[in-house]
Each structure stands twice: as structure tokens, then as C-alpha cells.
Amino acid sequence: MVATAHNLVSLADTIERRADTRVSLARTGTLRLADAPSSREVRIADLNRDGCRVESILPLSIDQAVTIGIPGIGQNAARITWVGQWDYGCQFDTPLPAGSVTAAMTDNVHDLGYAALRAPATFxxxxxxxxxxxxxxxxxxxxxxxxxxxxxxx
Structure with a gap:
């Protein structure tokens, strides 16, 4: 019982120590283990300049080194700081530059302008x-x- 109460207090302290609140992102990203040649697709649930929460079925452990690919930002080295049932808390080795969270939230798919391929206007x-x-x-x-x-x- 004491260990459970201690873990709950520790988790609450961790959440309160965050410098920035996390922004809900819910976008697909990539996660690569430090010793793996290929990356796997994950869902980036939320994000701030210091870290993110990823949802994945990959078996990850606390303090494991990973590289996280975030659309609009790029690849970032990180460490797993907490483990949930299907989600993981990650802390970036170096904080993201200013404006990165906003860049991750914008749509990075652009219209190529092929007007000739569009259906003609109807009368x-x-x-x-x-x-x-x-x-x-x-x-x-x-x-x-x-x-x-x-x-x-x-």
C-alpha cells in the first residue's frame, strides 16, 4: 500500500513539475529505438517543447533511448520517462526550438495546384x-x- 501511494504522489509531482502544458496533437509520427535500423509508426497524443506522449503497442521501458519523428518538426532524440498500458511519456534530450509545437499542429500537406485535373465547373x-x-x-x-x-x- 505504501509503495502504491508513493507511486501516485510521484506521478502527480512529475505532472506538476512540467514547465509547459502539453498540447493535444493526435497525429501520426515515427519512433525508432536507439539500436534499430527502421522506425515504427506511433500516434503522438500530446506535445510540448520538453517532451510528448506517444501511443504504441511497442514494448518500451523507462530510460530507453528513442528517436521520435514528428510531422512539421523532424527527428528528435528522447528518453522514455514513464510507461502506461498503451502510452509512453518521452522527454526530449534537448528542448524543441520555439515555434515547433505550432509547426507540428499545422497541416503539412499542400495543394500542388493541378487545376487542369479538377472536374470542369457545371452550368x-x-x-x-x-x-x-x-x-x-x-x-x-x-x-x-x-x-x-x-x-x-x-
């Missing part, structure tokens, strides 16, 4: 033209009914 009637067309169709329908009724009765 749209002006409101007055739509009313005239609707009136003409209605008049034609009523005229057909009147002609048919005249032939049947006459």
Missing part, C-alpha cells in the same frame, strides 16, 4: 432562369392534360 442557372424554366415545364404539363381531356370528352 448553374440564375434564379430568374430557374423560375422561367419551372414555369415552362408546368405550363407544358397542364397543356398536355388539357389536350388529352379535350380529346377524351369531345
Amino acid at each position: 448553374k442557372w440564375a434564379p430568374r432562369g430557374r423560375l422561367v424554366l419551372l414555369g415552362a415545364i408546368s405550363l407544358a404539363g397542364w397543356t398536355a392534360i388539357a389536350v388529352t381531356a379535350g380529346r377524351l370528352l369531345g
